[in-house]
Amino acid sequence: MDIIVAETAGFCFGVDRAVSSVRRLIEGSAGKIYTLGAVIHNPQVNDDFASRGVKIISGIEEAELPGNIVVRAHGIAKDVYEGLIREGVNVVDATCPYVKKIHNLVQEKYKEGYGIIIIGDKDHPEVKGINGWCENTAVILDSEEEVQALKESRQKVCVVAQTTITKEKWENINKCLENKFENIIKFDTICSATSQRQKEALQIAKIVDCMIVIGGRDSSNTQKLYEICKKYCFNTIKIEMPSELPLEDINKYKKVGITAGASTPDWIIKEVIGKMDELNRQENEMSFKEAFESS
Template sequence: MKIRVAKSAGFCWGVKRAVNIAVEAAKKGKGKAYCLGELIHNKREIERLKALGMDFVEDMEALETGNTVIIRSHGVAPQVFNYLKEKGLEIVDATCPFVKEIHDKVTKLEKEGYPVLILGNPKHPEVRGIAGHIKDPIIVNSLEELEELPQFSKLGVVCQTTLNMDFFRKAVSLLALKAKELKVYNTICKATTVRQKETRELASQVDVMLIVGGKNSSNTTKLYQISKSVNERSYHIESKEEIDPSWFEGAEVVGVTAGASTPQWVIDEVVDYLRLLGEGGNWSGRGVCQAAGR
């Protein structure tokens, strides 16, 4: 039995950077360090960060003057930033530079007179942050919603950094028929593209595929959907505790990948547990359980 782990599995550059910035802020920031929203979508990593002295709040009004507030990699709308500043909080901005580039792009499109359409989930914090940079954003998350849009004389388009590439392709083809002048920025992050491509490839080569990461993590969920579309035996798990040994019945190769917000130690726990299962003879191909592909 072999275990193949995707090379790109786990933290992307932007999340790694945000965690490092937040840990530094917890040590050296003014007062107590609060992160606005979960820094990453992983309960156990959140517990680890809490043990380092950081806390997490959803409601910015609950923050008190004299403390530090960390803006996570998703970024925020300028209104949020200004509110925190006016409240006298020390702001530590861990917004991913790639997300900041989208803020600049939508601002520029608006200045150039383009109505701006954002492809992505309107409830996702990254999309809300991007939308907050312009006056009348149009946010669309499905081809059905796109079909219903009116015709535009000109239209500017950006997308959530974790958008599914297939959806992006189809959406842009459709929009080309909706607008006389279309200006599209493909703002899907390279980290996302690489993870999605590797997941598709790996899922098509293995018997069973595990996708590790928070159930509320947008990018992990997309990896799961991609994997499931090519391999019926795909499972989205947050930790090794959710693994059911019966999933591996008759399997010879198991693939593992993980979302951009999944810490390495969570992936290692899953891989170690799979090794143990193999050694314990819980798989039909018992015994030989080796990590490969990373």
């Protein structure tokens, strides 16, 4: 069996930065450590942090102060951020700089009188955070159907994207928006790490018999990777842990691809590759034995 591992599999720059911020705080033992929401969408990393005393909270009222509060890579709304500063906590802002750029853009365009449109999932923390930089006034759209339901308008609008949506979604929804709004400015804020990962996954999915996508069950970028791969490779499997690998099924394939979401730690990817290598080794030993016995 040939195994092709995507070079872009695993932590992206923003997640790596957020995870390192928490690790630095743990190592510095600088008092109580809280993260506002799970720091990344990966239960194994979050469990590891929990075992080292890091507590996930959903609001400052749950924290025992003084302490450190880490803002995760997805970012938070402006009023939440200002609330933390007012309380005088040590805020470790691990908002991904690419997400921060969207906050600044949305804030600036909103002040200039633009209506803000975010293409993305209204329930995703990143989108909720972005919306909080234009006083929660943004129209959030996730499908072309939702655009059809909008009335035509002459209002000037500024369109931004949740960093993890697909280019296809961005382009399709924007095409529909052009029929509804005359005065529209667009900022493609899809993270290039995401599009590169998606592009590479698609290229691998096209040439393999089976594709394995590794990532947390709550990770939206992992789910999107899965959907992209499934389009080009029917035998696409999504797993969170190496123990979920259906080894017997995989053994029937000649070429297997592996990719992973932006919040999947390296050790999980390595363990999956290790299991597949072991499968290959057993298979080779078996064929050698069979060839030897038949000679």
